[in-house]
Structures are given as C-alpha cells and as structure tokens.
Amino acid sequence: MSKIMIVDDDGHIRELAHALLKRRGFEICEAIDGSDALKKMIENPDLVIVDVMMPKMDGFELCRRLREDYENLPILMLTAKDGLQDKVEGFEIGADDYLTKPFASDELIARVKALLRRYKIEASNMAQIGNVVIDRNGYTIIVNGVKEDIPMKEFELLFKLASFPPGRTFARDVLIEDIWGIDFDGNERTLDVHINRLRERFSQKRYHFKITTIRGLGYRLDAIT
Numbered sequence: 001m002s003k004i005m006i007v008d009d010d011g012h013i014r015e016l017a018h019a020l021l022k023r024r025g026f027e028i029c030e031a032i033d034g035s036d037a038l039k040k041m042i043e044n045p046d047l048v049i050v051d052v053m054m055p056k057m058d059g060f061e062l063c064r065r066l067r068e069d070y071e072n073l074p075i076l077m078l079t080a081k082d083g084l085q086d087k088v089e090g091f092e093i094g095a096d097d098y099l100t101k102p103f104a105s106d107e108l109i110a111r112v113k114a115l116l117r118r119y120k121i122e123a124s125n126m127a128q129i130g131n132v133v134i135d136r137n138g139y140t141i142i143v144n145g146v147k148e149d150i151p152m153k154e155f156e157l158l159f160k161l162a163s164f165p166p167g168r169t170f171a172r173d174v175l176i177e178d179i180w181g182i183d184f185d186g187n188e189r190t191l192d193v194h195i196n197r198l199r200e201r202f203s204q205k206r207y208h209f210k211i212t213t214i215r216g217l218g219y220r221l222d223a224i225t
Contacts, residue, residue, distance in 0.1 A: 002116055003027040005045035007037040007062065008078065009054045013101065017049060017078075020105045021112065034062035041070070047116055052079035052090070060093060067094035072123060074115040078103070114165055127162040130208030130223055134159045143207070150201065153179060157194050158202075161211065161221040169220040195219060 004026045006017045018028045029045060031037035034057025037048070048066065052059035063075055077095045087098050096118075097111050121127045125136035133142040136159055141148040150158075156179050161170065176184055176191055184190075195211055204210045208224045 001025060001027050002046040003029060003043065004112065005029050005031060005037065005040065005043070005048045007031045007034065007048060007054070007059070008051035009033055010051070013051070013078070017108065020108060024109055026112075033057055034059065034065070037062055038065060041066075045073075047074040047076065047112060047119075049076045049078050049112075050095075052077060060089060063090065063093050063095050072119060074119045076111055076115060117165065118163065121163050127159055129162040129166065129221055132162075132202065132207050132209065134162055151197075154194055154198055154201070157191075158198055161219065166209070166221055166223040169214050169218055171218040175218060 004021050006014050006021075006028065007030075008014050008017070009032055014030050014032075018030065022028050029040060029043045031040050033054045034050075037050075038057075050059040050062055054062075057065075059077055059079065063077065066073060066075060075095045075097075077090045077098045078101060079098075080101045090098055096115055099108060099111055127134045127136075131143060134155070135142060136155075138147075139149075139152070139155055141150055141155070141158075157175065160175065160178055172188055172191060176188065179194075180190070195213075199211055202209065204224055210222050210224060212220050212222050214220060
C-alpha cells in the first residue's frame with residue numbers, strides 16, 4: 001500500500017483529498033505547511049501532494065528542499081493558480097506534475113497513480129506492455145520468460161513509450177529529443193523508420209499492444225486485451 005502525504009494549509013482540501021485517496025486504498029498522512037511536511041518526512045511517504053500558497057514555507061520552497069534529499073520522490077503540485085509561469089517554476093524546481101484547484105476526483109486519482117507507476121518503472125528500470133517485459137537493466141525484451149534482443153534505439157523508443165500508462169500520446173519532437181538527443185541533426189523520418197520497425201517486430205496479435213499514429217502530433221502505445 002502506497003503512502004501519500006498531503007501538504008496544504010486548507011483543512012477542507014486536506015480532508016477532501018484524504019477521503020478520495022483513502023477510498024482508493026492509499027495510506028494518508030497530512031501536513032499543514034512546508035515546515036510541518038519536512039518534520040513528517042520520517043513517515044516515508046511514497047508521493048507528496050504539495051499546495052503552492054502556504055504560510056511559513058510555500059510549496060515552491062518545500063519542493064526545492066525535498067529535491068535536495070529525496071531525488072526519487074514523486075511530487076504533485078496542487079494550487080489554485082493556473083498561470084503558465086507558476087507551472088514553469090514548479091517544473092524547474094523539481095515538481096513532476098501540476099494540478100489546479102478545484103480538481104476533479106478522478107483526475108487527482110489518475111495523476112497520483114500515474115506518478116507512482118512512473119517512479120516505480122524508473123526505480124526498477126523495467127516496464128511492461130501487453131505480454132512484453134522491457135528490462136533496461138540488461139537491455140533485453142522478455143516475452144513469456146524468453147529473452148530477445150533488439151537494436152538499441154528501438155529498445156529505448158519502446159521503453160519510453162511503455163514507461164507511461166497506455167494511451168499517453170508523445171509528440172514527435174519529444175521522442176526525437178529523448179531518444180536521439182537535443183543535438184540530433186537528422187530528420188523526423190528517422191523516428192518513423194524506427195516506429196515501423198517496432199510494428200513489424202511486435203505484431204498486435206502476438207504481443208498484445210500496438211503503436212498508434214496520432215496525425216499531426218506523434219505516437220501512442222495502446223494495450224490490446
């Protein structure tokens with residue numbers, strides 16, 4: 001059971017988030033501001049939900065402090081502000097995601113689950129889609145217990161697509177930068193070629209997933225049941 005820390009000076013927000021998350025099986029601890037949250041980190045939360053506007057220590061400062069000592073702790077910033085600059089600042093200091101109040105209960109739960117899943121994958125270096133396990137420790141593909149090797153760029157591309165929940169769309173430029181680097185001097189055709197090779201290598205019927213083209217944007221990985 002994952003433990004979630006809710007850091008907000010608004011008791012009503014803490015109560016609401018507490019009830020929503022506990023109903024989904026999470027263990028909850030609470031803090032009323034950034035200073036209080038730092039003291040309660042001894043409870044070892046698996047994820048922290050942080051409000052931006054708080055007395056004594058705001059969410060930005062708390063995020064900075066947490067990142068100094070907890071590099072792999074998922075942080076979801078929760079705020080009434082929806083300005084672009086606030087989001088940029090939050091991401092620059094280490095926040096993983098940003099949710100604006102008032103929030104829908106389903107969206108809160110979805111974002112919490114996605115962050116926990118992403119960090120679990122990063123910590124283990126393993127992802128799964130369909131009946132394929134992608135092991136980044138040994139750079140191998142495992143299908144029904146049998147290991148298979150594929151070219152490195154195809155492996156990295158598949159791991160990237162599978163590291164997020166199925167249905168997440170990745171822009172073409174994001175995939176190119178993450179897989180080939182910001183200084184890549186080729187063209188988008190390189191990405192298309194590698195996507196087509198993955199499609200040929202992993203048939204939908206056998207491996208239970210497909211790579212879908214999102215016209216004008218990029219690609220997404222879909223599980224097939």
